[in-house]
Amino acid sequence: MSKDALWLSIRDEVSRTAAEEPMLASFLHMTVLRHKTLDDVVAFHLSSKLASPTMDARVLMELISEALAADPVIMQSIRADIEAVRSRDPACKDFSTPLLFFKGFQALQCYRIGNWLWRQGRHALAMHIQNRISEVFAVEIHPAARIGKGILLDHGTGFVVGETAVIEDDVSILQEVTLGGTGKESGDRHPKIRQGVLIGAGAKILGNIEVGKGAKVGAGSVVLKAVPPHVTVAGVPARVVGVCENDSPAEQMDHRIQEPLA
Amino acid sequence: MSKDALWLSIRDEVSRTAAEEPMLASFLHMTVLRHKTLDDVVAFHLSSKLASPTMDARVLMELISEALAADPVIMQSIRADIEAVRSRDPACKDFSTPLLFFKGFQALQCYRIGNWLWRQGRHALAMHIQNRISEVFAVEIHPAARIGKGILLDHGTGFVVGETAVIEDDVSILQEVTLGGTGKESGDRHPKIRQGVLIGAGAKILGNIEVGKGAKVGAGSVVLKAVPPHVTVAGVPARVVGVCENDSPAEQMDHRIQEPLA
Amino acid sequence: MSKDALWLSIRDEVSRTAAEEPMLASFLHMTVLRHKTLDDVVAFHLSSKLASPTMDARVLMELISEALAADPVIMQSIRADIEAVRSRDPACKDFSTPLLFFKGFQALQCYRIGNWLWRQGRHALAMHIQNRISEVFAVEIHPAARIGKGILLDHGTGFVVGETAVIEDDVSILQEVTLGGTGKESGDRHPKIRQGVLIGAGAKILGNIEVGKGAKVGAGSVVLKAVPPHVTVAGVPARVVGVCENDSPAEQMDHRIQEPLA
Amino acid sequence: MSKDALWLSIRDEVSRTAAEEPMLASFLHMTVLRHKTLDDVVAFHLSSKLASPTMDARVLMELISEALAADPVIMQSIRADIEAVRSRDPACKDFSTPLLFFKGFQALQCYRIGNWLWRQGRHALAMHIQNRISEVFAVEIHPAARIGKGILLDHGTGFVVGETAVIEDDVSILQEVTLGGTGKESGDRHPKIRQGVLIGAGAKILGNIEVGKGAKVGAGSVVLKAVPPHVTVAGVPARVVGVCENDSPAEQMDHRIQEPLA
Amino acid sequence: MSKDALWLSIRDEVSRTAAEEPMLASFLHMTVLRHKTLDDVVAFHLSSKLASPTMDARVLMELISEALAADPVIMQSIRADIEAVRSRDPACKDFSTPLLFFKGFQALQCYRIGNWLWRQGRHALAMHIQNRISEVFAVEIHPAARIGKGILLDHGTGFVVGETAVIEDDVSILQEVTLGGTGKESGDRHPKIRQGVLIGAGAKILGNIEVGKGAKVGAGSVVLKAVPPHVTVAGVPARVVGVCENDSPAEQMDHRIQEPLA
Amino acid sequence: MSKDALWLSIRDEVSRTAAEEPMLASFLHMTVLRHKTLDDVVAFHLSSKLASPTMDARVLMELISEALAADPVIMQSIRADIEAVRSRDPACKDFSTPLLFFKGFQALQCYRIGNWLWRQGRHALAMHIQNRISEVFAVEIHPAARIGKGILLDHGTGFVVGETAVIEDDVSILQEVTLGGTGKESGDRHPKIRQGVLIGAGAKILGNIEVGKGAKVGAGSVVLKAVPPHVTVAGVPARVVGVCENDSPAEQMDHRIQEPLA
16 A cells, blocks of 8 residues: 555545544544644654653654654554554454554554664663553563564553564564563573464463464463464464464464364 | 442442541542432543543543433443442452442443444444543453443453454453454454353453353363353363353352363 | 662662653652652652542652551562562663563552551552552552562563462562452452462462462463472463472573473 | 524534634534533533642532522523623624633633532632632632622633622623722621623722712722712722713723813 | 641631531542641642642642741741731631632742742742742742741732842732832842731832831832831822821721822 | 844753753753754743643644744744843843743743734634633733734733734833723724833723833823823823833833822
8 A cells, every 4th residue: 555545545534533523523633634644643643642741742742753754664664554453453444443543553653662762772761661651551562672564463452572572574463462581581582473473362472482484373372482484383382283274374363273182 | 139229338338438538538429429320420430530631521421421321221231230240259348349449340331331332323432432441441342342231340451352242141251351353354253152151361262152151261261162051161272171060150250170181 | 788779779770861861850850869768769659650630649659658657568578579670580670670660560569558558447548549550550459468578570461469369478470460269259269379489471370279389380371279389380270290490480580381291 | 682592603603613623623512512502511611611630620510500500590690791791892703702712701600600609608619619710710709799790801810809799780890900898807898889880900999889880980990989870980099080971881891081180 | 826726726627628518528638637737738738739740749749848847937927827817808717718728828828938949049940939820820929039927918919029029027918019120220129018018909019119117008009119107108109198097007908098189 | 142142042041950950850851952943942832831621732832833934023023022031121130031931921922823823814723822821821912913022021910902902012011011992892992002112010001092102101000092202101090291211111121200290
């Protein structure tokens, strides 16, 4: 979808909603309709979420605008994430709903700002942003973690991602997933999630292990060993229970799994 | 319990608390004691929880009052839910505590307002309410889901309920439960939970499957297939591990399960 | 670590941060640098978190100061918890970060205040504090539960602890853990967690059962029976899968477990 | 003007403004357009002004509604005041502007609520309302003072009215006017302003003296003696400087005065 | 009145009000009843008034407590001011009303805190306090001005006091009074108001001139020359119009004046 | 003073204050030090003052920035006003204090934004801004009034300016001044204040009359007839009492006047 087409779709959707629902009209005008670019909308809306007595909404808005201007990958990722939610979540019928109302989506975009601050060496401010994300969205992504684009973080409640975790592009992750470490040694100690992986609700993936490209992790699984590409794992602890039926389980969002081998 | 008896009990309890704890006296007076009906208390207290810079507490209070007046089933359900918490949660010794302080209860009642809005076709406002529920309570119930009365939603953190899910009357649900979909097709795709079911903490139930009347789903289970009535299922993935010992496990709140067949 | 050494380390760390990050300078000065004791910092910062239209930040600050003065065990526990986070969480490189930014840590300390109120017989105020903890941190610890010192509550999202639960000293608990009851009878009905235990992410421990000293509960486990000291349990339901490799798994934070016996 | 005609005019004006100025659309919808009666608009808007951490906007709104229902003279007075502003203030081109934006008008209507509370014997609440009026509008009208209808309080800044003052119908009062007492004895000690009087900016009228029907008090005058009907007084101290040219100087708003007799 | 007697009277009055008016009960408990000393009440209530997004209420409360402890004259002055209002203002029937609800009184006490900061060399913080006083109370007293005790500042709206002004003990000042400078030279350039003076509403006193002990300045006067002790001045510009009938016009509050000599 | 020199002076002053007063450090950083231009500082600080539940601070900030960019005369006027305060007010020892802390100055600059909105035809928004100015600063300048640059509005409390008033450059105006209309006819009906005029505290100037270049209006005067250039008027009503001693009384700020001719 072209950059302009996405922005125009969002504006059209929001214009219709503003006309139908006067109680939200000024919120929608203030947040979306009066802006010239999607970047401005993102800076405005995320700053609404992160504002607190410790950090003024205007300062946050300018900080986010600065991040979006300095690192174009952030907006590319946000655009890809909007399209991922629209495409993969059947409860999402348009492009503006995740932007305005889905807290998994919003938490992920706030992380992207904290991650940019971390990369600039502003660790204390990044930790403050993370603290706000954890309070507002119940999501805890360490600002040093690396996360690609085209991510669907569905609901997101309880999502925990460690400092050295990596999530590649086009991954779908349901609620209550942990990408955690193991042991008290520092260094590289968190999972690496490769492209196209689907991680079911409540799954815990622990340690510096790889979940291979196109793999599927069943809901409620506890993964303690590397997962090969294009397989399904399930169970506590997780075992391979089948070959993954399609190249990108993240796209298919099929959470059914075969029975584990008894 | 008669309608009046419940309201009088709540008033009595709150009067005693207001006399004992002056720091909460005005809160209790403002929220409970000055009102003439339980409906007014509900409208006032839920609007306190949902208010935000986007939506004024007074507008929300009037909206909730409008919903309660238009659809009497909402207040019937709220009354039944209060009695369910009081009866089934041994940590709950009175009727006013869930109303005032239990976020699982409050999140469920806020959903009932969002659901009424959804049924009126006010989808954007319903999504806004759901967004607030997700931020304040860490609960995500799609406003189109259908939920009966006499529900105990204990704690509620992480509760996720999909668009086409159904929960019948007299169900008890612990924290971190998912009633999710599977696949990216729209249409009827979420679980149907029949009367009297008990769902343990952390259970994930996925797909358009039925959990039969009086069944029990063990904590941490991942349910991917229909569950017959009056059985206990447990495990990842869940299997039948026994017959359910009583007609309404939701009433008994006995989370013990037999060992799965090895 | 001596009492003074901890306070001096925190001041030093925060002074450096305030100099580097002017956006946080007044927050850090107001919250930490202008105070003479760590007790004052705790009273100030926790009151920032718990404040709401129902309860003014100044009243909460004075209430917390009163609790800290009346029961010295609270500050001893808070100091031990800070050192526990610093020592066991490899993502935590200093002493001030958990104090300022980690919501698991903050939720636990707010519980300590609510627990003191409960012990004074101020149950309604304790429930109000618990309600705020549940909204701000998505943590639900019943104020009557008893929790020792040297606790690492990592992230904490979804943590649920019942009324008669006990957690002894030097325990580490990851996110989404439940220490729950079973059945609808009141009385002693929740788990007893002995010293040095490590509880992995998502574990559910249900009923009046003991998890013995130095035991390890694997991530995602559902524990329905007592766990002997110095063993590892895992699975749904949990079984003994090995002897615990060291005396204090809480210190080691090693979440790897052996395969369960098939 | 009929009761309905005023309300319809206000709605029409506000509808046009909401369409032209999206930044104010939700404010206007929330405050005016969604309501069924002018009474509801008054209760909503005045409660917006008086709300503070001490007194919730919803409680104030219900209190104001209660006052308006109990004493119909209040709304009659408010309607007459709106028409007075519209008719006498050439800068006011419609009916909705004083209601929405003129602080002199709003302060006077808030006084009417405080006065009703005073008459119910709720003196502390009336004093709280007066305290808020003084902070928000810089207006101090003792809640026991008696004020008629058809009053234009233009700007209102610094307006001070004592406990036993009386203002009859159809009076116009500019900013910085004092109707004060003299001496430290209690009892009837403040001015009585008869119908149709015009009081210019900065005038001070002190003591239990009468300003007769249709009189005019020049700007900056200090009035220490009774003023006969239908004369103009001016100066420090004020003297009669002429006959009042028309029956109702309050209607004419002509602040010109003859030279005092030297 | 003894120190204890005043505090006990205030507590008694407030206890009665809290029992009668439940809407204010928690405000009164929080602000007055839970405190052990009048100093604590002052620190709490003034910090409620001065709090803003720039300066947290808790920090202000501690700053005010610090000022009251460091300079006992401040509390002596506040106590004397309460008694002055009670004694001289016939609309004030008790001791708690000025403390809780009179903005002239509150503005004066906030100035005393700003003045203490100024004397400590903390000029920027003193200017911030003055800025808040000007916004909340519409009062502008330069923090370097010197003001004695037993002052009645009635209403206070528009009160302006310059940097080098002095007000001695037992002075009564009505609303809209200016003690201003003249010319653009710095140095001592503002009025000196001696003991027992009464200044009527709207009076402007300009320049480094003395208003002698026991003098009375009529309402609306413009004073440009020194005023001898025990005379009454009035007019624009002010002239001596009589001998002052009693030793302390501030106590008598008699605003009547003789006619100026024509 | 060159544009850059003023901005550099302000930054230097504020940097010193931020180093000395940590309680204000983040406020000063947020409001001044992090910005690149004085325009940004103005947009940020005025939006702090005007923000309310009706209008978000970020929207106001962007609106103010838009106004400053569209009409360069606004910033020229603000710069000239800062220099006027610094030059004419002996209590003002630097350039940053009026900008940060003087409400007369701030109210005037907020009017300039409302005036720009009025000139764009956005009358409702201009009235909303004026309503906020009146509540925050107790100043009421009709947004259609025309005001030049180099204005000292000292304190400003009670300042009232009508719709068709004109204030030319280099005028000084003390508190409680009215530039009002007379009569109820619309059309040009307010005073015209020519260059260099000084208007003393409490003066009321009424009607479409001219106060000539370099004239001085004494404190407390009531001006009902045109004032020739370079004279001093005083009294109620005002008469010519002398020739003005210097070309620009606004610069000299000498409020002394000759005695009126008896």
